[in-house]
Amino acid sequence: MAMTPGYEPYLLPCGRELEQVWQNLEAGRTDEHEASCRHCATARESLGALHAATAELLTDQERPSGALTDRIMSAVRAEVRRGDLLPLPPTELGPVEISEQAVAVVLRYAADEVTGVRARRCRVRVADESREGVVLVTAELTIAVAHATGVETAAEIVRERVRAACANRIGFELARLDVHIADVYDV
Amino acid sequence: MVADELDDATLVARARDGDVRAYEELVRRHQDRMFRLALRMLGNRGDAEDVVQEVFLTVWRRLAQLQQDAAFLGWLYRTTTNRCLNVLRSRKPSADVDWEEIAAPGNQAGPERSAQVSEQLAVLNRALRELTPEQRACWLLREVHGRSYEEIGAAVGASPTAVRGRIARARAQLAEVMRPWR
Numbered sequence: 001m002a003m004t005p006g007y008e009p010y011l012l013p014c015g016r017e018l019e020q021v022w023q024n025l026e027a028g029r030t031d032e033h034e035a036s037c038r039h040c041a042t043a044r045e046s047l048g049a050l051h052a053a054t055a056e057l058l059t060d061q062e063r064p065s066g067a068l069t070d071r072i073m074s075a076v077r078a079e080v081r082r083g084d085l086l087p088l089p090p091t092e093l094g095p096v097e098i099s100e101q102a103v104a105v106v107l108r109y110a111a112d113e114v115t116g117v118r119a120r121r122c123r124v125r126v127a128d129e130s131r132e133g134v135v136l137v138t139a140e141l142t143i144a145v146a147h148a149t150g151v152e153t154a155a156e157i158v159r160e161r162v163r164a165a166c167a168n169r170i171g172f173e174l175a176r177l178d179v180h181i182a183d184v185y186d187v
Numbered sequence: 188m189v190a191d192e193l194d195d196a197t198l199v200a201r202a203r204d205g206d207v208r209a210y211e212e213l214v215r216r217h218q219d220r221m222f223r224l225a226l227r228m229l230g231n232r233g234d235a236e237d238v239v240q241e242v243f244l245t246v247w248r249r250l251a252q253l254q255q256d257a258a259f260l261g262w263l264y265r266t267t268t269n270r271c272l273n274v275l276r277s278r279k280p281s282a283d284v285d286w287e288e289i290a291a292p293g294n295q296a297g298p299e300r301s302a303q304v305s306e307q308l309a310v311l312n313r314a315l316r317e318l319t320p321e322q323r324a325c326w327l328l329r330e331v332h333g334r335s336y337e338e339i340g341a342a343v344g345a346s347p348t349a350v351r352g353r354i355a356r357a358r359a360q361l362a363e364v365m366r367p368w369r
Contacts, residue, residue, distance in 0.1 A: 008352075010359040018362070019355045042366075049365040050358065053311040054330050057227075064222040064236050072218070072243045073211050079248065080207055101205045108201070118193055120200035120256075144197055185194065 014039040022047050086126055089135055089171050100124050103170055107139055110165035111158045116149030120182055127175040136175040137166070144183035155179045196256040203250045214243050217260065220332065221267045227327050228271035230316060238270045245270075261338050268324050268342040275320040307365065314364035318357050325350050326357040 010018040014037050021043050024030055034040040085097040100123070108119035120142040127136035141162065145154045163174050193212070201209035218239055225235035246266055253262060315323055321343055328334045328342065329350075336347035343350065 010355065018359050022355075022358060043362070046362040046366045047358075049307055050311065050362045053305070053307040053365065056305060056308045057311065057331055060223050060331070062223050062226055063219050064232075064239060068218060068222075068236055068239065069211070069214055072214050072240050073207070075240065075244045076210060076247045077207060079244075080205060104204055105206070108206075118197045120197050121204050123204070142200060144194075182200070183196065 012039045012043055016040055018043055018047075025051065084125075086124065086137065086172075087135060089133065098170065103137070103139075103166075103172070106165055106169050107141060107162050110161045111141060111143055114154065114157045114161055116146035117154050117158055118144040118185070120144060129175060131173075135172045137172045138176040138178075139166070139174060140178045140180070142180045142182045144185050145181055147184050147186050151181055151184070155181065195259055199250070199253065199256040199259045202247070203253070203256075210247060213259070217263055218243070221263055224264070224267055224327060224332060225271050227315065227331070228268075228320070228323060229274060234274060238267065238274060242266045242270055261334070261341070264328065264332065264334060264338065265342040268328065272320050272324065272343070310365060311361065314361050317364070318360060321345075322353050322357040322360075325353040326361070329354050 012018060012021070014033075016033065016037070016039070021034065021040055024034060025044055025047050034044070080101075084100045086100060086103060088096040088098050103124045104122040107124065108122050111117055111119035121140075122142070123140045125138050127138045130136060139162070141158070143154070143158060145151050158179055159177055162177055166172050166174050193209075195213065195216070198209040198213050202213060221239050221242060222235055225238040226232060229235050229238065242263065246263060253259065315326075318326065324343055325339055328339045329336070334342075336350045339350045340347045345353070
């Protein structure tokens with residue numbers, strides 16, 4: 001018996017493998033044997049019917065109920081990791097802390113506003129060095145840049161915007177901002 | 188930039204940082220196809236929705252383990268397939284009752300639309316139930332979802348060659364039911 005490596009072939013009574021008939025059907029070709037063999041002709045018909053039914057299945061528009069996304073997201077939100085808490089500049093009323101995630105959102109948003117830039121990952125940490133009355137942080141930002149946008153220019157503008165957003169919208173000073181270009185995409 | 192304009196890899200990277208809105212966009216983008224796979228695997232809307240919900244929660248919990256952001260969709264398919272196979276294994280052998288008559292394209296649009304669903308498709312749907320769960324998974328992932336043999340192999344825990352074999356057997360079985368040739 002002819003063996004195809006890995007599995008036992010399904011043979012038609014004429015000795016031909018069903019898989020070969022299928023491949024011919026998919027390629028839209030036929031050969032001499034198939035053209036004159038009634039077993040192959042019948043198999044071809046069945047496979048053709050399967051092909052047609054599969055095509056219908058491909059247009060499947062079944063959708064889950066509208067509430068599914070909300071159900072998933074409320075389960076997800078219940079487990080949100082907020083990351084480390086960073087201290088905001090002290091107030092008269094006492095210390096205030098902000099989560100790393102919240103700072104990252106602000107920084108990513110600032111980078112996103114640069115044309116041709118998509119912010120990806122963003123990590124924020126309190127810097128090792130310190131200065132009286134100022135919170136110094138370091139950030140690591142991964143971005144993707146549009147093909148048409150120059151990588152260096154993009155990184156420069158991102159640096160500027162992120163630094164400004166960090167100072168104006170949160171009150172942290174960026175001691176260091178590492179920008180990684182992870183990807184270049186076509187618009 | 189609004190979330191729905193972003194590519195998957197960007198959204199995945201953000202979600203790994205804990206960005207819930209980025210993850211929500213990923214859920215909206217992919218839940219329908221995971222649902223369709225689960226529905227054809229399990230034959231029951233309620234079970235399929237439960238699977239999809241568990242899959243997206245599991246994936247959220249394990250996002251940190253994903254090595255490449257671009258591998259997200261393959262990972263979803265793998266997790267969904269596994270979950271479906273587990274559900275099927277835990278079903279009692281006699282649980283035919285779990286199968287709903289899912290007509291398919293557009294059965295929710297009312298009886299008139301259902302009547303138009305071709306007889307062939309109905310036959311195919313019934314024939315799919317007769318396959319083993321692993322065969323059904325391989326066939327659906329390949330023929331309906333267009334995944335690669337390597338990816339399907341990773342999803343069902345078999346070599347790409349074994350996957351080809353299962354699909355060939357599934358195809359033989361389905362074609363035979365479509366119209367007997369002997």
